[in-house]
Amino acid sequence: ETGVTQTPRHLVMGMTNKKSLKCEQHLGHNAMYWYKQSAKKPLELMFVYSLEERVENNSVPSRFSPECPNSSHLFLHLHTLQPEDSALYLCASSQDRLYNQPQHFGDGTRLSIL
Amino acid sequence: AQTVTQSQPEMSVQEAETVTLSCTYDTSESNYYLFWYKQPPSRQMILVIRQEAYKQQNATENRFSVNFQKAAKSFSLKISDSQLGDTAMYFCAFMKGSQTGANNLFFGTGTRLTVIP
Numbered sequence: 001e002t003g004v005t006q007t008p009r010h011l012v013m014g015m016t017n018k019k020s021l022k023c024e025q026h027l028g029h030n031a032m033y034w035y036k037q038s039a040k041k042p043l044e045l046m047f048v049y050s051l052e053e054r055v056e057n058n059s060v061p062s063r064f065s066p067e068c069p070n071s072s073h074l075f076l077h078l079h080t081l082q083p084e085d086s087a088l089y090l091c092a093s094s095q096d097r098l099y100n101q102p103q104h105f106g107d108g109t110r111l112s113i114l
Numbered sequence: 115a116q117t118v119t120q121s122q123p124e125m126s127v128q129e130a131e132t133v134t135l136s137c138t139y140d141t142s143e144s145n146y147y148l149f150w151y152k153q154p155p156s157r158q159m160i161l162v163i164r165q166e167a168y169k170q171q172n173a174t175e176n177r178f179s180v181n182f183q184k185a186a187k188s189f190s191l192k193i194s195d196s197q198l199g200d201t202a203m204y205f206c207a208f209m210k211g212s213q214t215g216a217n218n219l220f221f222g223t224g225t226r227l228t229v230i231p
């Protein structure tokens with residue numbers, strides 16, 4: 001039990017499809033994050049939510065649309081993705097956004113764009 | 115901007131032996147935190163150890179310890195008595211010590227460690 005659960009574990013989609021990634025945390029945390037992990041590149045922070053409010057958007061293309069309906073759930077809505085968007089998408093949470101708060105990660109969703 | 119460099123893409127170690135993974139970073143911050151995360155094939159990123167920059171004493175967690183050289187901006191991870199379960203990708207990460215939010219993590223590219231039976 002990781003405390004942060006991501007579904008689906010794997011996703012294959014065409015460039016014209018619309019799909020969503022889901023993240024749920026059972027830790028009572030107030031901050032949640034989306035990261036993109038591509039091969040041989042550092043993890044890239046995509047979005048940060050604190051108390052359900054988006055507080056960071058690191059120049060992510062609009063084909064990625066996050067949603068945080070409550071502090072326990074985070075979604076990443078995908079539409080008209082490109083082949084270079086194929087990657088492992090990791091969700092994380094932390095107690096809050098104060099410094100030194102460790103982030104707890106899920107197992108990720110492996111996304112493949114055909 | 116903060117950068118984290120892991121110069122060893124892959125390493126291997128015999129079971130029960132000791133291995134050291136290197137990490138250097140670049141920052142103009144005076145207060146910050148450093149982390150080592152482990153990502154096994156299960157893909158979950160697991161926090162292994164962390165170090166506060168203001169502490170001179172190196173952090174230790176059981177078989178894991180760090181060699182933190184602040185002047186050299188170096189933060190290496192030593193794994194003693196390596197076990198097969200230590201096989202994973204290891205990521206070094208940096209976090210600013212700002213008191214006003216922004217606990218963003220900056221990651222290196224990772225080192226793939228294989229423990230050989």
